[in-house]
Amino acid sequence: xxxxxxxxxSGVSAKMIRYYEEIGLISPVQRNGSGAYRVYGAAEIHHLxxxxxxxxxxxxxxxIGALLKLWQDRNRASADVKAIAQEKIAxxxxxxxxxxxxxxxxxxxxxxxHGDLRPDCPILDDxxxxxxxxx
Amino acid sequence: xxxxxxxxxSGVSAKMIRYYEEIGLISPVQRNGSGAYRVYGAAEIHHLxxxxxxxxxxxxxxxIGALLKLWQDRNRASADVKAIAQEKIAxxxxxxxxxxxxxxxxxxxxxxxHGDLRPDCPILDDxxxxxxxxx
DNA sequence: GTAATCCTTCCCATGATGGTAAGGTCAAGG
DNA sequence: CCTTGACCTTACCATCATGGGAAGGATTAC
Numbered sequence: 001x002x003x004x005x006x007x008x009x010s011g012v013s014a015k016m017i018r019y020y021e022e023i024g025l026i027s028p029v030q031r032n033g034s035g036a037y038r039v040y041g042a043a044e045i046h047h048l049x050x051x052x053x054x055x056x057x058x059x060x061x062x063x064i065g066a067l068l069k070l071w072q073d074r075n076r077a078s079a080d081v082k083a084i085a086q087e088k089i090a091x092x093x094x095x096x097x098x099x100x101x102x103x104x105x106x107x108x109x110x111x112x113x114h115g116d117l118r119p120d121c122p123i124l125d126d127x128x129x130x131x132x133x134x135x
Numbered sequence: 136x137x138x139x140x141x142x143x144x145s146g147v148s149a150k151m152i153r154y155y156e157e158i159g160l161i162s163p164v165q166r167n168g169s170g171a172y173r174v175y176g177a178a179e180i181h182h183l184x185x186x187x188x189x190x191x192x193x194x195x196x197x198x199i200g201a202l203l204k205l206w207q208d209r210n211r212a213s214a215d216v217k218a219i220a221q222e223k224i225a226x227x228x229x230x231x232x233x234x235x236x237x238x239x240x241x242x243x244x245x246x247x248x249h250g251d252l253r254p255d256c257p258i259l260d261d262x263x264x265x266x267x268x269x270x
Numbered sequence: 271g272t273a274a275t276c277c278t279t280c281c282c283a284t285g286a287t288g289g290t291a292a293g294g295t296c297a298a299g300g
Numbered sequence: 301c302c303t304t305g306a307c308c309t310t311a312c313c314a315t316c317a318t319g320g321g322a323a324g325g326a327t328t329a330c
Binding site for chain 2: 046049050053054056057058067070071073074075076077078079081082083085086088089092093095096099100102103105106107109110113114115116117118119120121123124126127128129
Binding site for chain 4: 002003004014018036037038
């Protein structure tokens, strides 16, 4: 299987497959007879799917490196994996809270903005720091 | 006021102040006698605070450019500002939903992982795509 | 006058991804 | 056997906002 086929089979773009190889997330695969083309088998596709799924779940490439190691360590403790997942959950919660705060603040401002042709605008007033309390 | 003082007065790092000038978000400020140092006054600090606040609310530098133009246009329609804010709110909501989905998926997996010394781990099973339905 | 602190510009790095360009390889069909 | 088109290769650049550092000039305090 060439890289293009591996890409569509795994959901990871050819570009990214080469990149993951370059940074050492996956080891270099075999090449074809002339050594020109990368050749992928079922095991490699499996790896790539793993990576793809982990990316979708929000893990960074570095974290995926750790997960891959654990995946291949038959004696791993499930606690090690769970710890990584829980750190990620905590990070997600922080990020979500930040975005929620932004959303709330913006919605509050937008709710008080006429949104018509008049120039008066509480949103800009807030950004400019000239807000009079409009509660 | 030199750039360092402007930085602490506005909450925007000196590095970023120069960057914003470089990309044209703010216009070049006056220089001191020898022309070596940038000099900031109250108006510039006000601008920088505006930028800082808008960044905190999640606006990109490009969007802030638009907001700054509107801010300085006395005849702007508040609808124009509100539209930008609402687009940003919508984008935030999409991002939040994505992160929430990740968090949910991870929490579901983590809840089913023993988290002990045994190697059996539903999290890795899921990533590997070998999950047997454990509902 | 000297030392310390600040400022300047320029270059590099981040993280994960996409784009492009120049060129090599392979498979199918004539 | 040769051409053509599809695919692959590497190498470089761009993104977005930010920080780091180096080399050197300006200013300020003593």
